[in-house]
Amino acid sequence: MNNLYKHKYRIPSARLQSWDYGTNGAYFVTICTHDRHPFFGKVQNGEMQLNAAGMIAAEIWQRIPDQFPYVILDAFVIMPNHMHGLLYINNNPSTDAIHRVSVSAQANPGASSDHPIGGITGGKNPMLHENLSRIIRWYKGRTTFEIRQCKDAINRVFTDHFAWQSRFHDHIVRTDDSFLRIQAYILNNPLQWSEDRFYS
Template identity: 40%
Template sequence: MNETHFRGQYRIDPARLAEYDYGSNGMYFVTICTRDRQPYFGSIVEKGDGYALQPTPIGQRAIDCWLAIPDHFPFVLLDEFQVMPNHVHGLLCIKKPDYDGWQPNAFGPQRQNLASIIRGYKVGVTTFAVQQQIEFGWQTRYHDRVVRNADELLRIQKYIRENPAHWATDQDNVAGLYM
């Protein structure tokens, strides 16, 4: 088929920066959503002086799998993260002491980079759902941002920490649309 067949209607632009090396040392902010933004992971409840996720079993697994990322990828340091009813926000730091080769993002097998980390995380949660016969699915893609400086990092950390308090008015809160 030639490119004019669909007149560009069904082409999805790549989500990654074309010349960036997603296996290089750096801090990455990721957001991963559930399929159709379904609230599989639980609900946000008021707790003490704030709000927090009251996780379902699959929500608890999403938390546990996130915390286990460094067990599978020892070059990853975890920073702030938050599992919400229908998405996960997290900061991952890739720290490879001997890394010196720049390999721009390319189509093909992905290993030891952000895509392989997120794939492993999603597989861990999905496998648990299948084993427990829990209805569950991920959105096929995820959003990432390369954190560029300390000020941006502080803003993202605050955003992640405060996310549960803003859940009732969050545009991704499907249930909240009907409140």
């Protein structure tokens, strides 16, 4: 297919190609709303005032460790048109639910050899890999569903059209100094909103 379209319609990945995003470590994530619409509320006097959609976005971010037990959350902030979060992946394959299902299926003599573990994509199936993209895909999907179901009468028409930007930004945190600097940036983001590159 790449030869057929000569890469004309291929969107290059924003991820660092040489890095395994399932690797244990700290990650700084930024996710923007579609067209940077201020779906989540507004900043007043240096403090973020979350509306109903913003509260949902914050609540679901905090639910990530329930869905992905190998994730440890640190600082995060919901801003009017984006969110920042620091998270740490501490992956232990021996307690991984997907791993247990895979081992169980491999031990099943009735499994079809035509469809190996992971379906026709085999081991390349992204749903078999515990990594940052899978975490963010779940977060974006869950928030989109719940925000669109939001019964906030004032913002109902607004939330019906809620959407995230198709991709997200990430930064692999490699040093303690970098971690502390990013943590401070996140916590102070509302105070510096007028100078933020996402300000509109």
